[in-house]
Structures are given as C-alpha cells and as structure tokens.
Amino acid sequence: xxxxxxxxxxxxxxxxxxxxxxxxxxxxxxxxxxxxxxxxxxxxxxxxxxxxxxxxxxxxxxxxxxxxxxxxxxxxxxxxxxxxxxxxxxxxxxxxxxxxxxxxxxxxxxxxxxxxxxxxxxxxxxxxxxxxxxxxxxxxxxxxxxxxxxxxxxxxxxxxxxxxxxxxxxxxxxxxxxxxxxxxxxxxxxxxxxxxxxxxxxxxxxxxxxxxxxxxx
Numbered sequence: 610x611x612x613x614x615x616x617x618x619x620x621x622x623x624x625x626x627x628x629x630x631x632x633x634x635x636x637x638x639x640x641x642x643x644x645x646x647x648x649x650x651x652x653x654x655x656x657x658x659x660x661x662x663x664x665x666x667x668x669x670x671x672x673x674x675x676x677x678x679x680x681x682x683x684x685x686x687x688x689x690x691x692x693x694x695x696x697x698x699x700x701x702x703x704x705x706x707x708x709x710x711x712x713x714x715x716x717x718x719x720x721x722x723x724x725x726x727x728x729x730x731x732x733x734x735x736x737x738x739x740x741x742x743x744x745x746x747x748x749x750x751x752x753x754x755x756x757x758x759x760x761x762x763x764x765x766x767x768x769x770x771x772x773x774x775x776x777x778x779x780x781x782x783x784x785x786x787x788x789x790x791x792x793x794x795x796x797x798x799x800x801x802x803x804x805x806x807x808x809x810x811x812x813x814x815x816x817x818x819x820x821x822x823x824x825x826x
Contacts, residue, residue, distance in 0.1 A: 617649040625657035625694055633665045640672055647677040655698060656687040663750035666693040670757070673700055686710055693754045699761045704783050712772040714764070717752045 621640055626632065643651060673682060684701030691713045698704060698712070706712075755764050762772070762780060777783045 618652070619643050619648050619650070620652045620654055622654045622656065623661075623697075625655060625659045625661055625688065625690070627659040633661065634668070637665075637668055637672060640669070641675075644672065644676040644680060647679050649679065650681045650683060651676075652683040652685055653697070653701065654685045654687060655690060655694060658688060660692055661694045661697065663693040663747070663754045666697050666754060667750060669697060670700060686712075689713070693751065696754050696758050699758060699782070704777075706774060706777065706783060708774055710774070712777070713770070714755070714758060714768055716764075716768040717755055718748055 621643070623633075640651075676682070681702045682700065683703045683705065684698045686698050686704075686706040687710075688707070689710045689712070690698055692715060695712045695714050698706070755768075758764055761782060774783065
C-alpha cells in the first residue's frame with residue numbers, strides 16, 4: 610500500500626495479490642492514520658491481479674466507516690476486480706474504473722441443501738445471514754461481503770457473471786458527477802426565460818399601441 614499526499618488529498622495504492630493477508634493487515638494502520646487527520650479526499654487506487662481476503666476487505670471497510678464526514682473517498686480500479694475486492698471499490702463516494710476493466714464475484718459456497726433458488730426479481734434480497742451458522746468462518750466473511758455488495762448490485766442476478774462498465778453505468782455506480790457537471794453546464798448556457806409579472810409588461814411599439822387604441826374604440 611503506497612501512500613502519496615498533496616495538500617489535503619491523499620492517494621493510497623492497494624496492490625491486489627493472492628492470499629497475502631499480512632501485507633494488507635500491516636498497512637491498514639496507514640490508512641487509519643491518514644483518516645484521523647480528516648483530509649478532504651482520499652483516493653484508493655486498486656491495481657493488480659489476485660484476490661483480497663474477505664476479512665481484510667471488511668477490516669478496511671470498518672476503518673473507512675469511522676472517517677470524518679469531511680473526508681471524501683474515491684475508489685479507482687486500475688485493474689479488473691474479483692470477489693471481495695468488488696466491495697472495496699463499491700465503498701467509494703466516487704468510483705472510477707478503467708474503461709475495459711470488469712468486476713466479477715462468485716456465489717457463496719454453501720453447505721449441501723442450503724442453496725437458495727434463484728430469484729425472479731433482482732429486488733428480492735437473499736437472507737445471507739441465515740447461512741452463517743453452517744459454513745466455515747472464512748466463507749462466512751465472504752457471505753457478509755456478498756450481503757454488502759447486494760446493497761449496490763443484485764447479487765442473485767449477477768454472481769458468476771462479468772460486469773462491464775456499461776452495466777455499472779446502468780446501475781448509476783459510475784460517472785454520476787460527470788453527468789451532473791454536464792447538466793449544470795447545459796442549463797447554465799441555456800438560462801430559463803425571464804418570468805414576467807403583470808406589473809412588468811414591456812412597453813409596446815408606438816405603432817402597435819396606436820393600433821390597439823383604435824381597436825378599443
């Protein structure tokens with residue numbers, strides 16, 4: 610996790626590696642110290658091929674949840690993300706992703722007989738916590754990750770599928786600020802017509818006034 614700062618903004622690079630739990634845990638404290646100073650913005654730059662353990666992502670989430678309301682989090686996916694890393698990206702107040710990058714998360718590995726039937730409506734929520742007592746702790750952490758991902762994306766519909774930038778736009782997860790800025794520019798360049806009240810009638814041209822006078826006779 611490399612840290613760069615400029616003025617009141619910080620960039621924290623999180624390298625995604627296979628099963629390197631200690632590397633993440635030892636450096637989460639750096640992120641916590643940065644957030645204690647209540648910076649204006651912290652960018653989490655996610656890069657690399659691999660997988661972040663679910664428990665590690667939940668620890669990072671707990672640190673982010675304790676930040677000051679003054680601090681804005683930007684998550685920037687330089688690489689495609691899978692499984693628990695997807696949640697880390699979703700936690701940003703603003704999310705940025707490489708144009709050709711994708712997200713992917715698997716279903717939870719449940720005990721026999723516990724697999725729930727697919728929902729026909731993506732708005733129907735799975736009750737992930739019902740499974741926790743029957744699965745191992747590590748998979749239980751991943752179930753919790755899926756429950757949190759489900760607040761942003763319909764897990765029952767998208768698990769096991771590649772999620773591209775186009776689909777993320779459909780769910781409003783990226784480029785919202787760019788659209789807002791565009792709309793603000795459009796409306797600024799096309800101001801609404803001035804509202805005229807009954808007391809603000811513009812004076813008529815003399816010829817028009819004379820014509821109206823003749824008609825009123």
